[in-house]
Amino acid sequence: MFSLEIECAPDERDFLIAELWEHGSAGIAELNPRVVRAFFDDGARRAALLKMYPGARLREEESRDWVQAARDLLRPMSVGTRFYLVPAWRDDPAPAGRLRIAVNPGLAFGTGVHETTQLCMEALEDYLAPGMSVLDVGTGSGILAVAARLLGAASVTACDTDAVAVEIAGKLEDPPRLFVGSADAVASGCADVVLANISPEAIVRLGPDLLRVRRPGGVLLASGIESGEVAGVQAKMPQARETRNKGDWALMAF
Numbered sequence: 194m195f196s197l198e199i200e201c202a203p204d205e206r207d208f209l210i211a212e213l214w215e216h217g218s219a220g221i222a223e224l225n226p227r228v229v230r231a232f233f234d235d236g237a238r239r240a241a242l243l244k245m246y247p248g249a250r251l252r253e254e255e256s257r258d259w260v261q262a263a264r265d266l267l268r269p270m271s272v273g274t275r276f277y278l279v280p281a282w283r284d285d286p287a288p289a290g291r292l293r294i295a296v297n298p299g300l301a302f303g304t305g306v307h308e309t310t311q312l313c314m315e316a317l318e319d320y321l322a323p324g325m326s327v328l329d330v331g332t333g334s335g336i337l338a339v340a341a342r343l344l345g346a347a348s349v350t351a352c353d354t355d356a357v358a359v360e361i362a363g364k365l366e367d368p369p370r371l372f373v374g375s376a377d378a379v380a381s382g383c384a385d386v387v388l389a390n391i392s393p394e395a396i397v398r399l400g401p402d403l404l405r406v407r408r409p410g411g412v413l414l415a416s417g418i419e420s421g422e423v424a425g426v427q428a429k430m431p432q433a434r435e436t437r438n439k440g441d442w443a444l445m446a447f
Contacts, residue, residue, distance in 0.1 A: 194219070196232045197242060198250040203227060204392040204417055207307075207333065211357065216242065223306075226441070270306070273315040276340060292343040296336060309416040312437055312444035313390050314340050316414045320446070321346060321386050328352075328384035328406055329369070330376045330399070331391040331417075335362030338369040341386070352378070376402035385411040393422040397429045404431070404447065416444040 201209045203226045210221055213231040220232040232254060233242070243249060269279045277287040278296050287293035314337065321327065323345030329338045332351035341349050349369035353359050356373050363371055372378070376387075376399050387407045389396055396403070396415045403413050412434070418426055420443045423436055433445040 194232060194234060194254040195237075195239065196230050196252045196254050197246060198224070198228060198230045198252065199246050200228050200248065203419070208355070216245075226307075267306075272311050273318045275318050275344070276314055278336075292340075294336060294339055294343070296334070308439040308442040309390050309418075309444070310336060312416050312439050312442065313337050313388055313414055316437065316444055316446060317341060317344055317386070317388075320412050320414065323347075325385035326350075326383065326408075327386045327388065328376070328379060329388040330403065331389060331395070332362050332369075332371070333358050333390070335365050335368065335371075337388050337390060338362065339365060339367075341388075342367060342369065346386075350379070350384070352376075375399060376406055379406045381405050382408045384408060387411065387413045389413065390416045393418045393426050396426055400430050407447075413447040414444060415447065416442065418443045418445065 199209065206226065206229065210229060213221055217233065217237055218231040219234055222230045224230055243251065267280045269277060269283065269285045271277055271291065275292050277291040277293050279285050279293060281295045281297040317340055321341060321344050324347045326348045327341040327346045329341070329349065329351040332338055332353045335351060338349045338351040351362060351369040352372050352374050354373065354375055359371050359373050362368060383406050385408050387403055389399065389403055396418070407413050420438055420441055423443050423445065426445060427433060431447055433447055435446050437444045
């Protein structure tokens with residue numbers, strides 16, 4: 194058994210994790226927002242992996258069930274005032290008054306552990322009223338689409354430019370309408386709430402379409418933004434209605 198410690202940008206971390214699983218990782222630990230440690234059996238191709246991830250730090254590990262060890266670190270968690278996130282392999286019931294969402298960490302962005310996902314879920318509690326329509330741009334695992342449905346959205350559409358993410362979201366128990374693509378493929382004024390938990394660069398680039406697909410009086414909830422990047426996003430977007438922070442991350446409501 195050996196491990197690779199790999200550094201990455203925070204907005205690339207979950208895609209890196211999904212890629213490492215595809216390359217046969219036996220378990221993955223998120224050391225911090227910028228560093229993950231991936232464990233591999235001795236039969237894995239070390240040289241190929243090191244070539245694929247230059248700069249990765251190699252470490253020999255004791256032999257143990259790293260998948261189970263990684264799972265043992267994950268516990269159910271409450272998010273906002275309404276949600277209760279539970280790893281898919283556990284059967285913990287939700288406390289009274291909370292909505293249970295099963296999550297499968299490591300498959301695609303959006304497990305609920307990350308501050309940006311929590312910010313979006315908390316903002317949904319405040320901005321989404323039953324009967325509204327929702328568009329989730331860059332849906333990842335689909336967790337925000339699930340949250341919107343549980344809060345009473347009448348219709349939920351989700352998209353992602355990553356076909357793997359769309360495939361994963363399509364396996365949800367009650368999947369939203371899904372397509373591979375982005376906001377530029379969506380009709381104007383189609384959503385009361387537009388979600389974009391992506392990156393500051395993508396938010397600015399897609400900004401005209403994200404605002405175009407929002408209905409009059411609706412809201413765009415944009416996250417995936419580090420706190421130090423808020424001013425840069427604000428300079429290229431309309432005045433935000435509010436900005437929320439959690440840890441080093443921010444959500445902007447337009």
